[in-house]
Amino acid sequence: MNLDLSEExxxxxxxxxxxxxxxxxxxxxxxxxxDEKGYSxxxxxxxxxxxxxxxxxxxxxxxxxxxxxxxxILLGEMGRALLPGPFIPxxxxxxxxxxxxxxxxxxxxxxxxIAGGSLILTLALTEPDVRFDESxxxxxxxxxxxxxxxxxxxxxxxxxxxxxxxxxARTKKGIALLLVPAESAGISLTLLTTIAADKQYEVVxxxxxxxxxxxxxxxxxxxxxxxDIEKWGALAHCGYEVGSLERVLEMTVSYANExxxxxxxxxxFQAIQHKCADMAMDIDGARFLTYQAAWKASQGVEMSREISxxxxxxxxxxxxxxLSSHQIHAAIGLFKDYDLELHFRRAKAxxxxxxxxxxxxERVARELGL
Amino acid sequence: MDFEFSPEEKRxxxxxxxxxxxxxxxxxxxxxxxHGGEGFGPRSWALLRKLGERRWLTPSWPRxxxxxxxxxxxxYIIQEEMSYWLGLYACVGTAMxxxxxxxxxxxxxxxxxxxxxxxxxxxxxLGYSEPQAGSDLANLQLRAEDKGDHYLLNGQKTYxxxxxxxxYHWLAARTGSEGPKHRGISLFIVDLKTPGISITPLMTFxxxxxxxxxxxxxxxxxxxxxxxxxxxxxYIMEALTYERVTPVGAQQRLFEELxxxxxxxxxxxDPLVRQKxxxxxIELEACRLFTLxxxxxxxKGIVPTYEASAAKVFITEAELRLANTAVNLFxxxxxxxxxxxxxxxxxxxxxxxxxxxMELIIRGTSxxxxxxxxxxxxxxxxx
Numbered sequence: 001m002n003l004d005l006s007e008e009x010x011x012x013x014x015x016x017x018x019x020x021x022x023x024x025x026x027x028x029x030x031x032x033x034x035d036e037k038g039y040s041x042x043x044x045x046x047x048x049x050x051x052x053x054x055x056x057x058x059x060x061x062x063x064x065x066x067x068x069x070x071x072x073i074l075l076g077e078m079g080r081a082l083l084p085g086p087f088i089p090x091x092x093x094x095x096x097x098x099x100x101x102x103x104x105x106x107x108x109x110x111x112x113x114i115a116g117g118s119l120i121l122t123l124a125l126t127e128p129d130v131r132f133d134e135s136x137x138x139x140x141x142x143x144x145x146x147x148x149x150x151x152x153x154x155x156x157x158x159x160x161x162x163x164x165x166x167x168x169a170r171t172k173k174g175i176a177l178l179l180v181p182a183e184s185a186g187i188s189l190t191l192l193t194t195i196a197a198d199k200q201y202e203v204v205x206x207x208x209x210x211x212x213x214x215x216x217x218x219x220x221x222x223x224x225x226x227x228d229i230e231k232w233g234a235l236a237h238c239g240y241e242v243g244s245l246e247r248v249l250e251m252t253v254s255y256a257n258e259x260x261x262x263x264x265x266x267x268x269f270q271a272i273q274h275k276c277a278d279m280a281m282d283i284d285g286a287r288f289l290t291y292q293a294a295w296k297a298s299q300g301v302e303m304s305r306e307i308s309x310x311x312x313x314x315x316x317x318x319x320x321x322x323l324s325s326h327q328i329h330a331a332i333g334l335f336k337d338y339d340l341e342l343h344f345r346r347a348k349a350x351x352x353x354x355x356x357x358x359x360x361x362e363r364v365a366r367e368l369g370l
Numbered sequence: 371m372d373f374e375f376s377p378e379e380k381r382x383x384x385x386x387x388x389x390x391x392x393x394x395x396x397x398x399x400x401x402x403x404x405h406g407g408e409g410f411g412p413r414s415w416a417l418l419r420k421l422g423e424r425r426w427l428t429p430s431w432p433r434x435x436x437x438x439x440x441x442x443x444x445x446y447i448i449q450e451e452m453s454y455w456l457g458l459y460a461c462v463g464t465a466m467x468x469x470x471x472x473x474x475x476x477x478x479x480x481x482x483x484x485x486x487x488x489x490x491x492x493x494x495x496l497g498y499s500e501p502q503a504g505s506d507l508a509n510l511q512l513r514a515e516d517k518g519d520h521y522l523l524n525g526q527k528t529y530x531x532x533x534x535x536x537x538y539h540w541l542a543a544r545t546g547s548e549g550p551k552h553r554g555i556s557l558f559i560v561d562l563k564t565p566g567i568s569i570t571p572l573m574t575f576x577x578x579x580x581x582x583x584x585x586x587x588x589x590x591x592x593x594x595x596x597x598x599x600x601x602x603x604x605y606i607m608e609a610l611t612y613e614r615v616t617p618v619g620a621q622q623r624l625f626e627e628l629x630x631x632x633x634x635x636x637x638x639x640d641p642l643v644r645q646k647x648x649x650x651x652i653e654l655e656a657c658r659l660f661t662l663x664x665x666x667x668x669x670k671g672i673v674p675t676y677e678a679s680a681a682k683v684f685i686t687e688a689e690l691r692l693a694n695t696a697v698n699l700f701x702x703x704x705x706x707x708x709x710x711x712x713x714x715x716x717x718x719x720x721x722x723x724x725x726x727x728m729e730l731i732i733r734g735t736s737x738x739x740x741x742x743x744x745x746x747x748x749x750x751x752x753x
Contacts, residue, residue, distance in 0.1 A: 273744030288659035
């Protein structure tokens, strides 16, 4: 038993932290909220040069063969810096399913370009009734040699800049994941105004034609892949939030030590100290559960239960931690140019992504055999 | 990174588990004696001696004093199993007094006490708390006057839980009144049969017995002193670093019983029940990881002040939530005590609901430990 990161993992963390402190200050985060693209292509290229997009791909596809623990470390640093952009939709929600379920040709075609930073993909999964079970997929893909996709998807991240969309659709044989070129006729996009201003789109498919060869895996077996994507996606958001919350706690402790009221730092009051202690325990729990899930995923053993535990905990802990931080910061934390609100808004988006607490507790109950 | 025990450690855990499984009567006897207020009775001592024969009470100690010189993690593995099978995972002798004697005791003290502790023949009772010295331990007043060839002890201890069955008092007493309060404290080992000591019971509302202990002109030889005069408070703090871990075997066993009940009673299909049980499962998993985090630090030789405080607060508060959720799940029947026709799961959760309050207090209240987390762990200022 050993809960430490390896030397290489510590180096990855340090490199990512140093790089993002330089390249992704919170002024950049705010700028990207207003920016039409919502991410910086120049920064994206630099990240690709550092090997981040290929971190979890094998060398033959231009990657470095890292595992889920490595990925969690990197996402933690991204969360700490609140890095905006399509990393999770491209690498985690598209790259990983391609790697695990794609044909040799698909892998050879897509993965090196993702790793090289020249390809952005996204996932169109959720529909207006926002269910996470199989019956929630109502978008239709008609035909056999060629599919014609019709229906509405919501919460498709960075759909406006993605070159391709992986769309979960209902075919005659069951659920299929279809690789849809973004320039296909019949796709229309509408930006959703969301709490984290994180470029999530409504994507309407109106008889969009794709060849049958664009199926990821096998038609009819798409739901199994979706289940894996949900696990990876949930884990990725946990990793991101752990980093974000660690930063929130640091900001809170340093503010509490500096802010003088009643002639003493407010951090010397037990009411404040105990809130901070609770925040630390919440974050510890999130980190332990998240890294355990990531470690299990890296071992290639079943980790549904661990991921659901991590996601349920982290989602709720992130809300509690941010709220406590706001209480301790009091009025100054309410202002638009104070960084805390960036964490607060993103925490809610991350909590909702790939299932909040009730959803994952139900999953845990099922895993317990109830 | 590796969240699991090594194959060798797993094999050892299995061996320890098999030992407890092979002693069902001593295990249930141990719990009956403890929860009935007797403390260590005949069956508890018999079980401790059997553990001692295997050197499992002190596996990390030097061989010459009855240990096996195994890495710390083996001690933890035994504690985890003790917690699961006995609901109790440490003796004061093995976990606190012994290690301090090993570090600071005289050769005579080591040769006399350590082998007996290792064999499971003697136990110590912590003699720290007093009516005016709880969380503010440095305020303790029981006086030890230096009379040349002996010390003369006068004063009162309270909430000293094991004094009615332990052979020795691990006594903190005031030897100096000058300077900062915590520098005037010394540690003594006192035979509890010494004339002038009287022990009176204090019963908790969960049935445990703890004690008031009165010292009335008690003479103890100079050889009773542990380490240096005036260093007692530091030894107490040091002893805490040896006893930091909070295994959750007992909670895991309770949860296993609860989930079995939910399945068999058919309530597992109720969405609200499913939410509650899942929440407990998540908290229990977090508890286990909080503990492993402490074990990992201990194994590296780091004093896990922050980690252990966080683990203790979280785990004890989670235990109360576990008990409360179960009792409420049983509805009105949740209040029925003991193993009767209408009680649920032998009334185990009604009992834990009461008993878990003590856990929030002993070894540092949740509030004191939150101060420790904030000040020593996070660096918040004291003033």
